[in-house]
Amino acid sequence: MLSLRIVPLLILLLVMLSSAQSVPTQSGNETPANVGASPQNISAWSGLVGDTSPAPAASFSINATPGVISSAVIDIGAPPSGVSLMFSNSSAPITSLSPGNLNLLDQFIGSSADNATATFTSTSTFTIGNSTISGVPTTYTSAPNATAFEMGYLQDQAGDIVIVAEVVNQSADFNGTPADFQLMLPTQNGSPVEYYLTVLQNANISPPSPPPPVVPPQRIVISPNVSLVVLPKPPLIMLPPPNAGLLAYPILKEMSPGDNALIFPLLEDLGGTPVYASAVPEGSSASLASAVSNALLLPDQPASVAIPIHVPQDVPVGYYALSIEYHLGTSNVSQPLIIHVVPSQPAGLNVYRQVSIDQQHNDSVMQLSALNTESGPVNNAEVLEQVPPSFGLQETSFSLTPTTLNESLITWDLMNLLPNETQTLSYVLPGIPSDLELFTLWPAAQIIGPNLRPNILIEDFEAPNIGPGEKGNYTLKLFNSGPAAETVAVEITGAQGWNLEPDSFNVTIPSGAAADLHFSLTAPADAPDPVYYFTMYLYYDGIQDQKILPVPLNHEKLMAPTLSSLSQQLLAWATRNVYLIILALVLASVAGAALYLAIRRGYLEFRKPRYSEERVDSLKKLQQMFTADKKDKDRK
Numbered sequence: 001m002l003s004l005r006i007v008p009l010l011i012l013l014l015v016m017l018s019s020a021q022s023v024p025t026q027s028g029n030e031t032p033a034n035v036g037a038s039p040q041n042i043s044a045w046s047g048l049v050g051d052t053s054p055a056p057a058a059s060f061s062i063n064a065t066p067g068v069i070s071s072a073v074i075d076i077g078a079p080p081s082g083v084s085l086m087f088s089n090s091s092a093p094i095t096s097l098s099p100g101n102l103n104l105l106d107q108f109i110g111s112s113a114d115n116a117t118a119t120f121t122s123t124s125t126f127t128i129g130n131s132t133i134s135g136v137p138t139t140y141t142s143a144p145n146a147t148a149f150e151m152g153y154l155q156d157q158a159g160d161i162v163i164v165a166e167v168v169n170q171s172a173d174f175n176g177t178p179a180d181f182q183l184m185l186p187t188q189n190g191s192p193v194e195y196y197l198t199v200l201q202n203a204n205i206s207p208p209s210p211p212p213p214v215v216p217p218q219r220i221v222i223s224p225n226v227s228l229v230v231l232p233k234p235p236l237i238m239l240p241p242p243n244a245g246l247l248a249y250p251i252l253k254e255m256s257p258g259d260n261a262l263i264f265p266l267l268e269d270l271g272g273t274p275v276y277a278s279a280v281p282e283g284s285s286a287s288l289a290s291a292v293s294n295a296l297l298l299p300d301q302p303a304s305v306a307i308p309i310h311v312p313q314d315v316p317v318g319y320y321a322l323s324i325e326y327h328l329g330t331s332n333v334s335q336p337l338i339i340h341v342v343p344s345q346p347a348g349l350n351v352y353r354q355v356s357i358d359q360q361h362n363d364s365v366m367q368l369s370a371l372n373t374e375s376g377p378v379n380n381a382e383v384l385e386q387v388p389p390s391f392g393l394q395e396t397s398f399s400l401t402p403t404t405l406n407e408s409l410i411t412w413d414l415m416n417l418l419p420n421e422t423q424t425l426s427y428v429l430p431g432i433p434s435d436l437e438l439f440t441l442w443p444a445a446q447i448i449g450p451n452l453r454p455n456i457l458i459e460d461f462e463a464p465n466i467g468p469g470e471k472g473n474y475t476l477k478l479f480n481s482g483p484a485a486e487t488v489a490v491e492i493t494g495a496q497g498w499n500l501e502p503d504s505f506n507v508t509i510p511s512g513a514a515a516d517l518h519f520s521l522t523a524p525a526d527a528p529d530p531v532y533y534f535t536m537y538l539y540y541d542g543i544q545d546q547k548i549l550p551v552p553l554n555h556e557k558l559m560a561p562t563l564s565s566l567s568q569q570l571l572a573w574a575t576r577n578v579y580l581i582i583l584a585l586v587l588a589s590v591a592g593a594a595l596y597l598a599i600r601r602g603y604l605e606f607r608k609p610r611y612s613e614e615r616v617d618s619l620k621k622l623q624q625m626f627t628a629d630k631k632d633k634d635r636k
Contacts (some may be wrong), residue, residue, distance in 0.1 A: 044114030044190070047141075049173050049182040052076045052083070060197040062087070064185035076167065076199045080180045083167040087185055087195040090160040094198055095529055096495035097162060099123075099135045100153035104546070105161065106446070110189035115409075117446060118386055119184075120153050126164065136164075141174070141182050149173070149182040157495055157533040159546060161186065163195075222287060222312055229284035230318035230341075234440035237336050239357060239432075244333040245270050246326060247302055247360040251336055252439050254352040256344045258313040264304040265335065266360075267326060269297035275329035279307050285320035288339055297328065309339065317341050319440075338440065349374070349417075349447055351383050355439045357432055364391075364429040368445055370414055371422045374541060376484055378417040382448040383425075385410040388438065391429050399426040456488055456538050457481055458547060459514050467554050469525035471499075476517040476536075476549070480509040486540045490517065492549070494534035497524035523553055530555065 047069035048062060057077040062070060076083050088094060105116035120137030127133075136152040148171045154162040163185055170178040187193050220228045240246055248266040255261060269275055275297050281289035290308040297303055307324065320339040325332060344350055354367040368385060372378045387408040396405065403425060404411045412425050433439075459479040464472035480486050490505040499522035509515045523532075531552050538545040 044109045044187060045184045046070070046187055046192075047182075047184050048072060048087075049179050050074065051170075052080045052167055052180040054079055057199045061091075061194055062185070062197075063192050063194050064187055065192045066187045066190050074181075074197065074199075080167045080169045084200040085165050085167060085181055085183075086198040086200060087163045087165075087183070088156060088160055088198065089193050089195055090156065090158065091196045092156075092158065092160075094156045094162065095532065096157040097126075097133055097154045098493050098535070099133060100137050100155050100161070101546075102137055102153075103446075103448075104155075104159070105153060105186060107448075108161065108188055109186050115384075115386070116153065116186065118443070124150065124152065126152055126154070141184055151183045155535075157535075158548060159535055217284075218316075218318075220315055222315075226287045228287060228315060228320055230316055230320060232318060234319045234338055234340070234437065235321045237338065237436040237440075239359075239436070240333050240335055242359050245328045245331055246333045246335055248356055248358045248365070249324075249335045249337075250354050250356040251436065252338045252340060252353075252355040253309070254340045254342050254354070255309065255311045256342055256350060256352075257311055257315055259311050261309045262306045263309060263337070263354075264306055265324070265326070266302050266304050267295070267297055267328065268302045269299050269328065270331060271329045272299050273329075274298050277305065277329075278327045279305055280325045280327070281307075281322050282325050282334075283322035285322045285339065288320055289322060289324065289337070311339065311341055315341055317343055340440070342444070344373070349378055349381060349414075351445045351447055353442070353445060358428075359432075362432060364432055364439075366427050366429060368412065368425045369422050370412075370417060370424075372417040372419055375419055376541070377419065378414060381414040381417070383412040383414060384446040384448060385412065386443060386446075387429070388442065391433070391438075396427045396429070399424070456486060456509065456540060456545065461549060463551060465552075465554050466521075466523060468523050468527045471520055471522040473518065473520050474551075476519070477514050478507070478509060478517065479514045480511055482541075483511055485510045489539040491537045491539075492519070492534055493537075494521075494551070495527075495532040497527065498522065498532065500534075521551060527553055529553065 044066065046064035046066060048064075048071075049069060050072040051074075053073055053075045054077065055075040058075045060072075060074055062072070074085070076085075086094065100116075100120075102117045102120060109115060116137070120139045122138050123135050124138040125132060125134040126136050133154065136154060138150060138152050141149045141151055148168060150166055152164045154164060156162050163183060165181050165183040167180050170180060173179040173182045185193070185195050217232075218230050220230055222228060234252075237251055239251075245268050246265065247268050250263045250265070253261065253263065265279070267277055269277075276293070277295045277297050278291070278293040279295075280291050281287075288309055288311060290310070292305055292307055295303070295305045318341055320341065322337050322339070323334050324337055325334045342352070350371045350373060352369045352371070354369070356365040356367070358365050366385075368383060370381075370383060387410065391408075398405075398410075398412075400412070400423065403413065410427065414423065417423055457479045458476065460475075460477040462475040462477075464474065466472040478488065478490075485508060487506070487508045490507065492500060492503050494500055499520075501520050503519070505517050507515045507517065531550050534549040534551055536547045536549055538547070
C-alpha cells in the first residue's frame with residue numbers, strides 16, 4: 001500500500017510556526033525547534049513527511065516541488081526499526097556512498113537564502129549495511145526531540161544527491177502529529193526534481209557525534225620572553241563605556257599564520273586641549289600587537305591610530321585574546337580584541353572578517369577582506385556572506401560594487417584581484433547586540449569561483465584488466481590547457497570496499513604539459529558490478545573541479561588451463577560419451593584397414609615392370625639363346 005497526499009507548504013508552515021512558538025527560521029537554517037521557513041523563504045526545498053507500512057517494499061518516487069510538503073505512506077517490508085530511506089535524484093542503483101559536498105549542493109540549489117551550507121550545520125556517522133561513513137553533513141527537521149528526524153546528505157558513486165533519513169517509530173513531527181519519517185529534498189534553481197527511493201534494511205544512523213572534550217588554554221612560547229595563549233573558543237567580550245574617548249574600534253579580526261595587518265581605532269580628545277595618545281597591548285596574547293605612542297589628538301577632531309598586528313608563522317589555529325590600553329592625556333580607556341587565527345585557503349584566495357563597534361552611531365561595522373596569494377589575477381570570483389537572521393539586516397550600503405543583497409545573503413563579486421592585492425568590502429549592521437558572542441560564532445564567508453573554464457583535463461586513463469579480489473596499477477595523465485603553470489591538489493574517492501593507494505596527490509603541471517599520477521586499486525573479492533565509479537576532485541587557482549573515473553572489473557577473465565584440469569575435463573567427457581568413443585574407434589579401424597590395402601595395392605602396381613609385348617618377346621628369345629648356348633657347351 002502506498003499513498004501520497006500533497007499539501008500546500010504555506011499552510012503547514014503556518015501550523016508549524018504557531019506550534020513551535022519560536023522565531024521563524026529559513027529552511028536553509030533550521031533549528032531543532034523548527035523544520036521550515038518563513039513563507040517568503042521556502043523556494044529551494046520540498047518537504048516529505050509520513051508513515052511506513054510493513055508491506056513488501058515497492059518502488060517509490062516523488063516529484064519534489066518547491067514550496068510544497070508531501071504526505072506519504074511508504075511500504076518498507078519491515079517494522080519501522082533499523083530502516084533508512086535514501087532519496088536520490090538518479091534512478092541508477094546506488095553502489096557506493098560518501099559524505100556530500102556542500103559547495104556542490106549550494107550550486108545545485110541556486111538559492112542564496114536556502115543554501116545547503118547553512119542547513120547541514122553538524123556532522124554524524126552513518127552505518128549503512130556493513131559500511132560506516134563518518135563526517136556526513138547532518139541536520140534535524142523537527143523538534144520536540146532534538147535528535148528526532150535526523151537527515152544526512154551524501155553522494156553516490158556518480159556524485160548524485162542522496163538524502164538519507166532514519167525511520168523512527170511514531171515520533172512527533174513538525175506540527176505534533178505522530179510520523180515515522182520527516183525530511184526535506186532540495187530542488188534545482190527553483191524547479192521540481194524527481195527523487196527515487198531506496199529502502200535500506202538493518203541500517204542504523206548513529207546519533208550525532210559527542211561534542212569534543214573541553215580543551216584547556218594552551219601557552220605557546222614564541223621566544224624566551226614572549227608567549228601566547230591559544231583558546232579553543234572565544235572568551236567573553238566586555239565593551240568599554242561610551243563617551244570615554246573611544247568612538248570606534250575592532251573587537252574581532254580573522255588572520256592566518258604569518259599575516260600582518262593594521263587596525264584603526266577612532267579616538268577622540270575629551271580634554272579640550274591637544275594631547276598625545278598612546279596605545280599599549282596587554283593581556284595573555286599582547287605580543288601579537290605593537291605599541292603606538294605620540295599620536296596627536298586635537299579637540300573636536302576624531303582621529304584614527306594605526307596599530308600593527310602580526311601573527312607568527314608557527315602559531316596554531318585558535319582564538320587569542322588581548323586588550324589595547326589607550327592613554328588619552330589625563331584619561332585612559334581599554335578595548336578588547338580577539339584575533340581569530342584561521343588556516344589559509346588552499347585555493348589561493350583568502351577572505352577574512354573583521355567586526356568593529358561604532359559607538360558613535362550605535363552600529364556594528366563588518367569588513368570582508370579578500371587577499372589574492374596566487375601568482376596571477378583572480379577574476380569573476382564570488383564571496384557569499386550569510387548574515388544571521390537575528391541581526392535583521394534589511395538594507396545597507398556597500399563600500400564596493402558590484403555587491404548584491406538577497407534577503408540576508410550578501411554576494412560580493414571580486415573583479416580583477418591582482419597578485420598580493422587585497423580588496424575590502426564594508427557594510428553596516430544596525431545596532432550593537434547585547435550578546436557579542438554572536439559575532440564569534442558567525443560562519444566563515446564562502447568563496448565561489450573564480451568562474452573560469454577548468455584548465456586541467458584528463459588526457460588518458462590507463463586501467464588494467466583486473467577481476468574481483470585482484471590488484472591493479474593505474475596511470476592517470478592530467479593535461480594543463482591553461483596559459484600558466486598550475487599547482488594542483490588531487491583527491492580521489494571511490495566505491496566502498498576498494499583499497500586505493502595513494503588517494504591524494506600534489507603536482508605542478510606547466511602550461512601545455514602533462515603529468516602522470518600513479519596509484520593502485522584492489523577490488524573486493526565479492527565485487528558484483530562490471531564498472532565502478534571513482535570521483536576525482538581537483539583544487540587549483542581558486543577552482544574546484546570534479547571528474548568521474550570509470551574503473552571496469554572483469555568477471556570473466558580467461559585463465560590458462562592446467563594439465564590436471566585438462567585431464568579431468570577429458571575424463572569427464574569420455575565417461576559421458578563412451579558409446580560414441582567405441583563407434584569412433586571401430587570406424588577408425590575399418591578406415592585404417594581399407595587405407596592400408598589401398599596403399600599396398602598401389603605399391604605393388606608401382607613395382608610391376610613397364611615393358612611392351614615386343615620387348616617381352618625379345619627378352620624371352622634372348623633367354624632361350626643363352627640357355628641353348630649353355631647346353632652346347634655342357635655337351636662338349
